[in-house]
Amino acid sequence: MSSTPAPLTTLTQPNDLEAFWLPFTANRAFKKAPRLVTRSEGMYFYAADGHAVLDMTAGLWCANAGHNRAPIVKAIQAQAETLDFAPPFQFAHPLGFRLASRLAELAPGDLDHVFFCNSGSEAVDTALKIALGYWYSMGQAGRTRFIGRERGYHGIGFGGISVGGIVGNRKMFANSLVPGADHLPSTYDRAKQAFTKGEPDYGAHFADALEGLCALHDPSTIAAVIVEPMAGSTGVLPAPKGYLQRLRAICDKYGILLIFDEVITGFGRLGYAFAAERYGVVPDMITFAKGVTSGTVPMGGVLVSHRIHEAFMKGPDLAVELAHGYTYSAHPLACAAGLATLDLYRDEGLFERARALEPKWCDAVMSLKEHPNVLDIRCAGLAAAIDLASLPDAVGKRGYIAMQRAFEEFGFLLRNVGDTLAMSPPLTISEAQIDEAIDKLGRLLNTLG
Numbered sequence: 001m002s003s004t005p006a007p008l009t010t011l012t013q014p015n016d017l018e019a020f021w022l023p024f025t026a027n028r029a030f031k032k033a034p035r036l037v038t039r040s041e042g043m044y045f046y047a048a049d050g051h052a053v054l055d056m057t058a059g060l061w062c063a064n065a066g067h068n069r070a071p072i073v074k075a076i077q078a079q080a081e082t083l084d085f086a087p088p089f090q091f092a093h094p095l096g097f098r099l100a101s102r103l104a105e106l107a108p109g110d111l112d113h114v115f116f117c118n119s120g121s122e123a124v125d126t127a128l129k130i131a132l133g134y135w136y137s138m139g140q141a142g143r144t145r146f147i148g149r150e151r152g153y154h155g156i157g158f159g160g161i162s163v164g165g166i167v168g169n170r171k172m173f174a175n176s177l178v179p180g181a182d183h184l185p186s187t188y189d190r191a192k193q194a195f196t197k198g199e200p201d202y203g204a205h206f207a208d209a210l211e212g213l214c215a216l217h218d219p220s221t222i223a224a225v226i227v228e229p230m231a232g233s234t235g236v237l238p239a240p241k242g243y244l245q246r247l248r249a250i251c252d253k254y255g256i257l258l259i260f261d262e263v264i265t266g267f268g269r270l271g272y273a274f275a276a277e278r279y280g281v282v283p284d285m286i287t288f289a290k291g292v293t294s295g296t297v298p299m300g301g302v303l304v305s306h307r308i309h310e311a312f313m314k315g316p317d318l319a320v321e322l323a324h325g326y327t328y329s330a331h332p333l334a335c336a337a338g339l340a341t342l343d344l345y346r347d348e349g350l351f352e353r354a355r356a357l358e359p360k361w362c363d364a365v366m367s368l369k370e371h372p373n374v375l376d377i378r379c380a381g382l383a384a385a386i387d388l389a390s391l392p393d394a395v396g397k398r399g400y401i402a403m404q405r406a407f408e409e410f411g412f413l414l415r416n417v418g419d420t421l422a423m424s425p426p427l428t429i430s431e432a433q434i435d436e437a438i439d440k441l442g443r444l445l446n447t448l449g
């Protein structure tokens with residue numbers, strides 16, 4: 001009898017490290033001292049040598065329900081055995097509709113339609129294209145400009161880096177960016193906001209810069225403004241109190257669409273299904289990804305207002321209304337994972353849990369204030385960032401060493417963006433695990449010199 005060999009899993013050793021070009025990674029340094037994870041469960045990753053690593057970053061801002069949760073694993077397994085793929089152009093499968101309805105129920109205001117894709121970057125480029133298509137359909141094809149924000153991160157598509165505000169992500173591609181994109185100033189001013197818990201009191205006026213951009217470009221050329229309600233990737237910068245309301249008011253004044261990029265802030269990170277709810281501001285579109293499947297299967301999407309969707313639903317019945325889509329839009333495995341994940345968030349009250357834990361979390365991270373080299377600490381929901389002073393002539397090195405030591409010596413996962421350390425644990429974290437992580441981080445900070 002011939003037996004089928006067991007499929008390879010991450011528990012096997014890698015063959016060699018050469019062929020894989022790692023994303024957003026210092027490849028040469030990594031391959032000299034690789035950080036491999038092979039297994040996960042609950043709040044933990046397990047490294048190749050077996051040591052446990054407390055996941056203080058929800059993977060990469062995505063595993064909001066914790067790892068290897070049985071209901072999600074079972075849903076993916078069952079779907080893989082039932083329908084592995086369905087063509088999404090002119091055909092569909094039932095779970096796409098179920099998931100879209102569930103997401104529309106969670107969304108604020110009249111955001112009642114969902115366009116599916118596979119990542120945050122695709123969600124952003126999709127939203128920007130929907131904005132252009134909307135104005136085209138409305139007879140205002142001259143509205144082509146986008147306004148992003150300094151220190152914004154909107155993924156790595158050409159649209160996303162054009163509205164994004166991170167020079168390192170733009171400089172290699174500077175001559176090929178989407179034309180006409182401009183930027184609001186960042187909402188961060190350390191001198192006025194340092195060590196604030198939650199939304200800073202200072203900074204609503206940063207939104208007024210949109211008036212200046214409207215005067216400069218003529219508002220009738222601006223299609224949309226896109227911002228993260230809390231800038232995540234550049235170091236947890238929650239919107240100052242009143243800022244998003246002002247942005248909404250100026251957009252309304254000039255008829256400009258407002259897009260919230262909630263790829264990080266969606267699904268409980270700030271204690272609500274979407275940060276729009278925390279801030280009491282309803283945008284015209286919301287981009288999401290990551291937490292929708294708790295990171296288990298790639299998925300992203302755009303929640304779109306009724307008005308925008310309706311603008312496309314005209315013309316001949318057999319015509320495709322929006323010439324846009326992905327082979328894997330609403331992939332059955334992602335939809336199954338998404339539905340099981342949303343059930344878990346609801347059944348375990350994880351968004352509310354994040355909200356309830358926020359005061360404890362913020363007190364804990366702020367207790368690191370007096371440690372060496374700490375310039376600022378920010379927190380909101382279950383996210384936090386610590387800015388460290390850079391080593392002279394080696395910007396980013398102190399942060400890199402912290403990330404490396406956290407993994408190898410202290411047994412927890414930390415994300416560094418330059419010399420800023422970011423944490424965003426699964427929403428299942430216990431109070432004892434918060435204390436454990438902050439104790440380890442405090443000891444780690446003391447080793448950084």
Ligand SMILES: Cc1ncc(COP(=O)(O)O)c(C=O)c1O
Binds near residue numbers: 061118120124289
């Ligand atoms: C706000 C925001 N938008 C977009 C993205 C891009 O998502 P992805 O890496 O899934 O393409 C990210 C990723 O962190 C993000 O934080």
